[in-house]
Amino acid sequence: MLPESFPYCFAPLDNLSNYVLRRLIASTLPSGTQMAFFSPAINPSSVIYKKINIRENLPVNPGEILYYNLMHGNPDIIAAGMEKMLELKPAGFNLNCGCSRSKIKKRDMPPVGVALMEHPALVADIIKTAKKNFPDVHFSIKIRAGVKHNLAALFDFCRQAEDAGADAIIFHARSAEDQFKRPARHQLFSELKKHVKVPLIGNGDIINDEQAVLIKEKYELGGIMIGRGALFSPGIFRAIACRLNGNPIPHPVMTQSEIKNFLLDFVNIMDNDFGTAVMLRRTRLLARWLCKSLEFGLTLDGNFHKAKTLKDTISFINDFFEKPKRQYREASL
Ligand SMILES: Cc1cc2nc3c(=O)[nH]c(=O)nc-3n(C[C@H](O)[C@H](O)[C@H](O)COP(=O)(O)O)c2cc1C
Numbered sequence: 001m002l003p004e005s006f007p008y009c010f011a012p013l014d015n016l017s018n019y020v021l022r023r024l025i026a027s028t029l030p031s032g033t034q035m036a037f038f039s040p041a042i043n044p045s046s047v048i049y050k051k052i053n054i055r056e057n058l059p060v061n062p063g064e065i066l067y068y069n070l071m072h073g074n075p076d077i078i079a080a081g082m083e084k085m086l087e088l089k090p091a092g093f094n095l096n097c098g099c100s101r102s103k104i105k106k107r108d109m110p111p112v113g114v115a116l117m118e119h120p121a122l123v124a125d126i127i128k129t130a131k132k133n134f135p136d137v138h139f140s141i142k143i144r145a146g147v148k149h150n151l152a153a154l155f156d157f158c159r160q161a162e163d164a165g166a167d168a169i170i171f172h173a174r175s176a177e178d179q180f181k182r183p184a185r186h187q188l189f190s191e192l193k194k195h196v197k198v199p200l201i202g203n204g205d206i207i208n209d210e211q212a213v214l215i216k217e218k219y220e221l222g223g224i225m226i227g228r229g230a231l232f233s234p235g236i237f238r239a240i241a242c243r244l245n246g247n248p249i250p251h252p253v254m255t256q257s258e259i260k261n262f263l264l265d266f267v268n269i270m271d272n273d274f275g276t277a278v279m280l281r282r283t284r285l286l287a288r289w290l291c292k293s294l295e296f297g298l299t300l301d302g303n304f305h306k307a308k309t310l311k312d313t314i315s316f317i318n319d320f321f322e323k324p325k326r327q328y329r330e331a332s333l
Contacts, residue, residue: 001092001140001168001199002036002223003065008212008240011203011227012038012069012096012142015285019059020269024262025230026061028238028254030245035237037064038142038225041071041096044081056274058088065091069142071099073110073122075129082134092138092167095126100144100176114176117146120157124164131165140168142203145175145188155195162198170201170225189219201225207232209239209249231289234262259294260321264314271310280304283313296325 002009010017010025022037029035040057047054060066068090072078082093099113111119123141130139141161146154158169171192173184184204193200199222206212207229216224230236235254242249254262266286270279287304291297303316 001067001138002201003034006033006035006241006244007201007216007223008237009036009201009223009225010038010230010237011225012040012094013227013231014040015282016040016231018056018282019061019064020266020273021286022064022066023061023269024265025234025237026064028235028258028262030238030241030247033237033241034063034065036091037066038094039066039068039090041069041099042081042085044070044072044078044085047081047084048077056278058085060088060090067092067094067138067140069094069096071096071112073112073116073119073126075122075126078126079129079133082130082137086134086137092140093130094170095123095139095141097123097141097143098172098176100179114144114147117143117153117157120160123157124160127161127164127166138167139165140170140201141166142170142172144172145178145185147176149175149177151188151191154192158192158196162196166198168199168201168222169196170203172203172225174204186215186219189215189221193219193221199223203227207236209236209243209253212236212240213243228289231286232293234259234290256321259290260317263290263317267310267313267317271313276310279310280307280313283307296320 010022017038017040042054042057068085070078070093096113097116101113116123127139161169171189173186173188189200189202201223202215202219202221203225206215206224206226212224212226226236233253239249239253267279267283270282284304287301291301294300300316300320304313307313307316
């Protein structure tokens with residue numbers, strides 16, 4: 001599922017892991033390194049009915065290894081959506097069984113996100129239907145430990161998914177009830193590993209290159225998925241590649257000028273491709289994480305909330321990175 005030479009991937013992140021952010025992350029990698037990416041959650045019926053919201057989530061960058069993260073609970077709608085999405089030549093598909101916003105199944109609607117974990121037979125049906133229609137197309141699932149922690153139910157869910165033909169399991173080692181309030185339980189990787197034969201990809205609270213490589217080795221995982229760690233530091237995958245290749249690891253992982261250019265590229269492309277309103281919303285979302293890794297980053301984060309135009313946004317970025325930080329230091333005394 002993930003390239004053997006680089007089994008580390010960028011997680012699906014709603015409103016964030018669009019082609020723009022993925023392209024910029026890929027551009028940080030040493031030349032010749034190829035990694036896998038996941039789209040934000042896509043509702044396959046939006047694809048079937050060509051709704052506008054897929055304009056940002058559907059495109060595949062040239063040469064990109066992209067898995068579409070599917071958010072639905074109806075086997076036939078998923079298969080019909082896959083047929084349309086295959087025209088764009090993704091590397092495969094991944095069923096979102098982890099989104100905790102959808103803990104509760106809505107009346108008369110199929111369960112979606114983590115609610116699917118309470119319906120193992122339905123998930124097995126989704127996988128079987130996908131595999132029957134597209135036998136050669138990769139189909140994995142992305143799960144949590146459950147709505148609540150229940151190891152027996154987790155193992156049974158994975159066994160049924162595997163028997164139905166799932167090609168890999170991505171495991172965010174938290175329950176939906178945990179939210180992000182408690183640390184991911186990485187020791188669950190070894191518990192689940194005893195129960196699955198397909199590659200197990202570990203996910204949750206993996207936030208630096210050293211930890212990513214150690215956890216993969218320690219639990220003998222098929223790969224590692226990183227979400228927020230790449231928003232805190234978009235150069236994390238480059239640092240992992242350096243570590244794997246035995247090259248010096250850049251310290252800091254990204255220089256201030258690289259982060260500045262990364263942000264400028266992001267806002268310019270987003271504004272050009274989707275307009276200012278979307279650019280502002282996505283930039284604020286990205287900044288919520290990225291600014292945490294910057295000294296006095298809260299100032300920049302706050303300024304993104306004041307910005308109304310591309311020009312404001314660019315000048316806040318330029319000011320933050322070009323002006324001496326002494327003024328912020330004095331202001332915080
Ligand atoms: C802002 C945000 C958006 C997310 N959107 C999705 C999504 O669309 N589909 C999905 O399967 N998981 C989604 N997730 C969960 C992540 O893919 C990942 O499992 C989780 O953040 C834990 O990994 P991390 O600790 O490396 O961030 C989202 C998480 C965050 C923080």
